[in-house]
Amino acid sequence: MFTDNATIKNQTGLHARPAAQLVALCKKFASNIEIAEASGKKFDPKSIISVLSAGITQGTDVTITAEGSDENDAVVQIVAFINDLSE
Amino acid sequence: MKTLKGIGGSKGYAAGTAILKRGQAKPxxxxxxxxxxxxxxxxxxxxxxxxxxxxxxxxxxxxxxxxxxxxxxxxxxxxxxxxxxxxxxxxxxxxxxxxxxxxxxxxxxxxxxxxxxxxxxxxxxxxxxxxxxxxxxxxxSGGGSDFAIEAGSVSDVIVVAEDLTPAETVKMDKSRIRGFVTEKGGITSHTVILAKALGIPAIIGAEGIMGELSGKERLILDAYEGTVGINPDDAAFADFMKTCDKDKELQLQYGLSAGQPANTIDGFHIDVLVNTGDADSIKAFDAGKCDGIGLLRTEFIYMGRSDYPDENAQYEAYSDIARRASGKEVIIRTLDIGGDKQLGYMDIPKENNPFLGYRAIRLCLDRPEVFHTQLRAILRASSCGNVKVMFPMIVTLEELRSAKECVEKAKRSLRADGLPFNENIAVGIMVETPAAALLADLLAKEADFFSIGSNDLIQYVTATDRMNDRVQYLYDSCNLSVLRAIRMVAQSAVREGIPWGICGEVASDERLLPVWIALGVSELSIVQSQVGKIKHLIGRLSKAGLAPEIERMYALGSIEEVKAFLDGMLLELREAR
The missing domain is CATH 1.10.274.10 (PtsI, HPr-binding domain)
Known part of the structure; x- marks a missing residue:
């Protein structure tokens, strides 16, 4: 299992395009991936409905956890993706 | 005739037969x-x-x-x-x-x-x-209702629904649809976007409409006002159709006017440009439908980030717009931000009175490295199109001189780096403070152009916070002091031979247009949707003919008299149509 943290910095949060891009990225990995907010609320980043219904807004701190054959890669790339978000 | 009120999402008039699209029941x-x-x-x-x-x-x-x-x-x-x-x-x-x-x-x-x-x-x-x-x-569940069957052979369809989905709207035969009415939906909903794209009127938020109708009623839609009339009698219907026809003709003329140069009857030319500065309106900017951009607000580049945007990011944004303007003017206003718009990384202290505080050019002159980066990016973009630079909130001559020195410094550094830019870039100022209006004669000798920011000018001249409901009655574009301030600025600009324009709400106010023309305005910068209308009106007025009239208006002694006078002129103009 591999874990790291990131903060959503873009103004609109995980909406539309960022949400779709995140799902597309996560689906490339075989590992089980989970993203949790500081409040403990979790969502499945491979499911667009789960990502959208989490309603992640600007300034949210999240913890990304992956478990599986490509867990390191998955977490590193997702953190990089979130850090690069800007609109 | 029963009338229901909603919100006009896509403007226009429409008449037709109600076809109801009912939502889906539980399976x-x-x-x-x-x-x-x-x-x-x-x-x-x-x-x-x-x-x-x-x-x-x-x-x-x-x-x-x-x-x-x-x-x-x-x-x-x-x-x-x-x-x-x-x-x-x-x-x-x-x-x-x-x-x-x-x-x-x-x-x-x-x-x-x-x-x-x-x-x-x-x-x-x-x-x-x-x-x-x-x-x-x-x-x-195998099926569902088909819109084509419900509409039958009705040729002028008004689609009425609780809400419409993109899948539903795309499936409809658009050639027969004259209008949309929905109970739900906001002004950014798919129904509105689709209606605007198709040029069809749409009224949203018409609560209770589904309950009022059973289908096939005759409806008249006024999407300017957001009203739906149900089963009008023949006289009311005929009246409505007349209004429709007149409007159709006007809209056609406005559409044609937008792309044409605007000249008054006596041949005085006025550029009509657009204000922009958010992703949507920048994306929608079409140089073929206006004379350029009279105000490009740059704050959007600084928002939603964790640190200042670098020179290249800014250069890309500005140069892209400059190229898309295909040779038409693009006036880029330098950063206009202050304590009322908090951006975390800028670390602006909280203030009791941000509109009189540390903001706009004051902040830029105090943070020369931030200003330098933006000026370099704007200057570089000037090699890609007809770019001009404009400073907000100028109060003193010294500020203008300091800001111009910053432009010179940015030019020197670009020369040293061998990067191209327009050596003769025009440098102008926003006239939005009473101080700048009173000093206009001197400022006009050192600025290449003036742009009157009327929204702030009214606020500062009348000492009225435009967000404060209790004093709104004082915030008035026909306030005599405001009109005098604008005349003062106009006369100074004309005397020094520099162009002057207006980039606030009053620039697209039909009632005040004769005043601006009589004062010799060179540019009006407004929202895209008003460009055709304003150009069309300019073409029906004469600068020489208006001058003595406006002279008389300036002699009036109260706001009410001024309004009545201008309303009278507007009415005459409308009746002459």
Missing amino acids: EKYAVTDGAAEEARFRKAQDVCEARFAELEERAVRDIGPDEAEIFGAYRMILRDDAFFKKAIDRSKSDSVNIEYAIYEECRGVMGMFEAMDDPYLKERAADIENVCNEVILCL
């Missing part, structure tokens, strides 16, 4: 024994829907445009959300219920999560998810 629930068979039914429906969305996407691209078609890409992604549909399949198996009911239940669960959010954007995404689930359920 039937029944017990199943073979869970695997239900899953197989779902997989088949998923494929059918996928193909259907692809077809709708193609049709939307063809009939409406690629932007509206994008939604179907999002639909396909939702349709392929295995995690979500797996839950529905599991529920169908564990509860021994039919798959469409299981999907309905899962969808309701997700909708519950969205209900707590008040973000309008996310509400729209919730609607997307619901729409996809409904399409799948519809497909599983």
